[in-house]
Amino acid sequence: MGVLHAPVFGQTTPFTPKHADILRGGYGPYRENNDLLYYHLDIRVDPERKFVTGKNTIQFRMLAEGQRIQLELYPTMHIDRIVKGHTALKYTRDGGTVFVDFPTMLRKGRKYSIDFYYSGEPKEQGRFGCFTFKKDKEGKPWITTACESNGASVWWPNKDQWRDEVKSMMISVAVPNGLIDVSNGRFAGKRDLGDGYTQWNWHVHYPINNYDVALNIGNYQHFSDKYKKLTLDYYALPEDLAKAKKQFTQVKGMLEAFEHYFGQYPFEKDGYKLIEVPYAGMEHQSAVAYGNGFENGYLGRDWTGVGVSPRFDFIIIHESGHEWFGNSITAADRSDMWIHEGWTTYMEGLYVEYWWGEADAIKYLNGLKPKVKGKQPIVMPRGVNAEPDEDQYFKGALFINTLRSIVDDDQKWFTLIHDFYQHFKYQNIMTEDVIAYFNQQTGMDLTPIFNQYLRHTAIPTLELKFDESAGTVAYRWKADETNFAMPVRVGDLNHWQVIRATTDWQTMKTPLSKKNFGVATDLYYVNVSKS
Template sequence: MKKLILLSILFQSLFSYSQEFGRKDSLRGYLSPERACYDVSYYHLKISVDPKEKFIKGYSEIHFEAQSDFELLQIDLFDNMKISEIQFEGRAQEYNREFNAVFVNFDRLVKSGEKTFIRVYYAGNPRVAINPPWDGGFSWEKDANGNDWVGVSCQGLGASSWWPNKDHQSDEPDSMLISCQVPPGLQCISNGNMRFHDLRKSTKLYNTYHWFVSYPINNYDVTLNIGDYAHFGDKFISGNDTLDLDYYVLPYNLEKAQEQFEVVKPMLDCFEKYLGPYPFWNDGFALVETPYLGMEHQSAIAYGNKFRLGYLGNTRFTAGLGFDFIIVHESAHEWWGNSITANDISDMWIQETFCTYSEVLFVECTYGYDAMIEYVKNQMTMAQNRRAIVGTPNVHYKGSADMYAKGSAFIHTLRSVVDNDSLWFDLFKSMTNHFKHQTVDGREVLDYINKKSDRNFDKLYEQYLYTPKLPQFEYELCGWGKRKTLKYRWNAIDGFDMPLKVTLENGVFDWIYPESDWKELDLSIWKKDFQIANHLFMIDIKKLQ
């Protein structure tokens, strides 16, 4: 069981835009006593989907262990979804709603350590996705043959937009059963392995697909993919183990998919090298074609890149390299995001920064070191530097989009400062194993890096993650001919003293140690030959004079 970690009520606002928060935000983001009092162990989501009416109905069975004595707990379900009854031990329980929170009043005291469950019956028209997956919900589409094609994406929005649950990232079930009934002629593809496809026409369960997830899963990863799918499979061999690869695509895209998805096995080889074994081995790896671009749904990755290279055919995102960005990025989330999940969405950078850096590792593994450097330089150009990467805790407020490319470039910068690739790759791989199948705070990850490297990078973390601006390297090169004096310093947060590489002689990079006060260093170098290693460090540079 992933342990619940109580978050502090310290609201971080340093260098971020002013933001008004209210009761609704606290109900969504704060691990209140009504949430902390129970630990979810298992969900059974049983749901029927009517694409014609864009309507769903069913129940969510929430199994939990009480962490303290209580008579009141909070679950979550958007207020446009109607609850018909909440049952406990076969009896209907009273409840009241506040915004998207549901407070269940038990008719007896639930004792600490008790293992029990409630069943929440509900129905409604769930939110329609506006710009999925970023502004998500249900995508009710038609394929080219006129068949219904339905998908769900809800990261950020919340799984409580369509099914009742404890919608806080700090609590994941050990396992989950998803039972999805769809109209005849359609399939429902979900997470994990399909246990049973009910085709008994004599019952009300005809065409129900039962999918079982045998690992912890975060709520927003739970998904439904409904359509007329063609399936093909493959095997990934790792030592003496075999990983099932399953692919679900629209029938007319089968040949394109068979070619496009050939990248999966070499990609998994690379990720296993740097991140360790695929973390959901028994549930298998799957790509499912969706009507939206993509999402890291655990063991059922949403794929909507239209079988193109780059990002919908734009290779700017891949620095001109010819690989499918969505497959690589979303698959990396199986390690960072799915296996390792942030306790609070304010630390969403853990998932996106390390996932985006995993793209860098894939490029180095596949195309070599020089191509990796070009890839990171391309990421550096995408930084906006307007708002901090870390968000505000306890109110469901994530940091800026810089958690992607800028965050990755910061991790690359850390690698350069460590300056020991053997240590660095060991650290990175051991970290994914150390936090495997856990929810974590950002500080836990940062402390792990400090401990494994035997360095204190707190000032770097503060500069790059908690403030929007890059450290600025100010310098002046004075003198005649090859007799030069380098004057230099950092313009950054107090105490920032990151070492930096420059050319102290022609073509050879070496370390200098800037601080906030000006320093001087005599060099023997032509002005045209002086370089700053800004391919290794993400910094702002200001040349004086």
């Protein structure tokens, strides 16, 4: 496939996908012909050999007749066999893609189950290594996973995409005696296998995306608490236990704030877990990974540089926020990942607002502005495994804060975002779903505004031309979207007035000079040009 420009989405940066990205990113006929129902991932992890063996039982319902389905497993891993009952199935590998063929036609509406046996040495890759064999300070094995970018198929076979999720899952992990595994879901018991290994079992009661599935193997110390009816389970290494008991008290305040804005923690049957890991952190569903050094801020830094972030532990707040956006609500394609990151970054601001007030929240969010690079649109080309850059976090959150100012009624705004989450929870959605919901609920046509911020690199500029002798100012938006129109507060910062600016020039009377005429750029993420 050639260079994609995706003009319908305002994509201006050329993007050339690789063959592997087309296979992994596309939702082709052998993915769309089936609906995932259930996984049982049953593996054994050998720390000394840095080796895994196991199988994934995959249950699915056919949505159309066919004899082939598409799964994924990295080519560095070995396929031992794939069977349906006692029947060995043929398969074809194309890089990380595995096409599984059945000897007879699979019927629409029928449920089927296969066992995918595999083994190998997962290779460390990506920012957090994806699957890493490390040692703790005492020299004991410390094995973790974090595979959002590289894909879960680095270490286990699955339908490695975002659109389709299993409805529930069982995770069984055998590790050497003396170690424990902490995975997603509710602890379902352990079993001594009699060969020096113990199997740890976890039952996931909710839909889960594949990259959230996690192993955390080590000499963990466990302590617990409760928030209302929700169980809180914490895991730390022995030398960090005291620090964890102090730092993890922030979880209850996080839950209180986010439940206030969006509703009940979405995975109550599975509980909430916070687990020490040797990397910064990751939003693994009901098993949040934590590696922020038991300090406030982010890795010891004032994250937004405005004096607010040192009041709380960034990783606890941000990664836990993903339980609502990213885990409960999941983007159906990596291209729309801002639904995870933009919303969760905005949730950081809501956490600040809940505990310290709106002024500090606005200060915190505006501290994100220097982080925006503006090199590519937030929404990337679809179906080619294209991941947005970090603007999805910062520009995404600033855009959502701008939407609040457009609604210009906090009671309506907080009802809107609460109901937005409740409407889409446990679903996989796209940007178009978000836009349609906001348009319907507000009665406004917000589509050009969404498109400007998400599908173009530039933010809108409010152009102002002053005629001080006449006491007037002319104004218009300079934007990529031809129908762009957005209200904005202007004038005296103590007595704002709202103007309904469009891309056409309009004129208003003002007693203010060019120097004293203000724009509420802390409430709207815009540029201003005065002449």
